[in-house]
Amino acid sequence: MQKEITLIDRGRGLQLSTSRITVHDLVPYLQAGCSHDEIIRWIPSLTPKEIAVIERYYRQHQDELDEYECRVQAYRAEQIQLQQLRFPEREGSRDERLAGLRQLLQQRRRESNGEGTHS
Amino acid sequence: VKGLIADANIQGQVEYLVQRMQAEAWADFWQALDLVLRRFEDVGLSASATDLEVWNVCRAEHLILITDSRNLDTEDSLEATIRRDNTPESLPVFTIADMNEFRTNSSYVERVVEALYGYLLRIDQVRGTGRLYLP
Numbered sequence: 001m002q003k004e005i006t007l008i009d010r011g012r013g014l015q016l017s018t019s020r021i022t023v024h025d026l027v028p029y030l031q032a033g034c035s036h037d038e039i040i041r042w043i044p045s046l047t048p049k050e051i052a053v054i055e056r057y058y059r060q061h062q063d064e065l066d067e068y069e070c071r072v073q074a075y076r077a078e079q080i081q082l083q084q085l086r087f088p089e090r091e092g093s094r095d096e097r098l099a100g101l102r103q104l105l106q107q108r109r110r111e112s113n114g115e116g117t118h119s
Numbered sequence: 120v121k122g123l124i125a126d127a128n129i130q131g132q133v134e135y136l137v138q139r140m141q142a143e144a145w146a147d148f149w150q151a152l153d154l155v156l157r158r159f160e161d162v163g164l165s166a167s168a169t170d171l172e173v174w175n176v177c178r179a180e181h182l183i184l185i186t187d188s189r190n191l192d193t194e195d196s197l198e199a200t201i202r203r204d205n206t207p208e209s210l211p212v213f214t215i216a217d218m219n220e221f222r223t224n225s226s227y228v229e230r231v232v233e234a235l236y237g238y239l240l241r242i243d244q245v246r247g248t249g250r251l252y253l254p
Binding site (some may be wrong): 012013018021027042045072079086098 | 128130131168170187189216219237238245248
């Protein structure tokens, strides 16, 4: 007999009883109107039945979940701003940035080969 | 770093990311860093593993976790685990900043690849930072 799929709380928001996937994980897909096939393309471990359980819950609690998603986005934007102060994005053209990464790669290879970083 | 591992909610995106990381323009980076993509089943994690179990396996196996946590700082047990167990030597956890862009915008994916390689090439400088967003 197949186990019933339910939503349970393990301290990270409601998630499927059968997997780590949470209701919040699927909210952006459901907001974007993604089909079940498209969701499975990105999260291949999900079954149509599991998606249906989350979708049903989403439709019943849409306002609350959409509002939570807005807060998630705002929190994320704030964290990204803080990160950029600490680790600024590389500047310059794509070619210049790629050249910088290649220098780092060469340096790493020299270090792996036991060559020092200075003469 | 022994490789990358995708959280359960981001498997397809990370498979695609790795394809782009292995594509011609970036293949020598992938090879030089000696990366592999591991899956939950490769490292004994079940589909319903807890955040703590995932964190512990990533730490023990020296794997970089790529995730898409959609929980707020105060409620996400992965955040709580990072805060509690993170050490100066811990590998960071990477989160793709905008999954909608990732799904629909190829140049955004390229920025994610570039940012991830940028961090992987100086991994010792970003150990202990906890979560880092890409790009």
